[in-house]
Amino acid sequence: MNVGPSGFNNAPVTRAIVIACTIFTIIFGVRGHGNQLGWSYQDIFQKLQIWKLIISAFTFSSTPELVFGLYLLYYFRVFERQIGSNKYSVFLLFSFVVSLFLEVLALQLIKDPSLSILSGPYGLIFSSFVPFYLDIPVSTRFRLFSLNFSDKTFIYLAGLQLLFSSWKRSIVPGLCGIIAGCLYRLNFCRIRKVKFPEFITSFFARLSWPSTGNLPPPSAPARNAPGNVPIFAGRQMEGNYPAPVSSTPEPPEDAISMLVSMGFDRNSARQALIRSRNDVNIATNVLLESQSR
Incomplete structure (x- = not known):
């Protein structure tokens, strides 16, 4: 299964999210505060601890979840390359808002004081499984112990590991993310036609750290060598x-x-x-x- 060049080439939004998740998890998650970041019914409807919602959006509560989460976020950068950073930013924002609304609704319906939703960008990750299932073709198939597998199997296994990492606390946001991805796929409120202005993705490109997979910035104009063609000429x-x-x-x-x-x-x-x-x-x-x- 080929997902394009390595690194974050043409994927500045994904790069910014991966960096944010890494930094927030190191500061608030794996240093012992991960269990305190999960938000419950009281946090939303009684204490109104909005800060928990903001921090938990980019913070995994354990190192294994960070590893699997970053692996999936890095792989799903293929969708940013496919539809462009402007539309991909809308997809991520839509997934976050809708999945958060569904999680709040689930807590309101369950009303279980002991249940807290796990922190981390679960909505962003699991919403991406919808286009992954529908749009990414299988390029390699193989058999192992009389069972049929494909190169997509490893992505599904990583997703299942993340989905069931904390049982109810991780299943609820994961399922909400899948529903958000389905709504985007169905073009709910014509959301697939919306895209952010160019300056927003330019901001992400400047905000993110450089990576080895990025193309170097364009230098002064020069004549092309014979047979060479500029790869991304504007016109x-x-x-x-x-x-x-x-x-x-x-x-x-x-x-x-x-x-x-x-x-x-x-x-x-x-x-x-x-x-x-x-x-x-x-x-x-x-x-x-x-x-x-």
């Missing part, structure tokens, strides 16, 4: 992906076969490779985005 962008140029060579047969093996039409796979300058990762995202329209 050649079509949607979130680069438009084809005349110098793009014919897509290699193995790249076309790889996309066809994922279930895409051969001609569509060829056109997507031409649009992406024979980058299989970007071509896959182009095909997935065209199917979701």
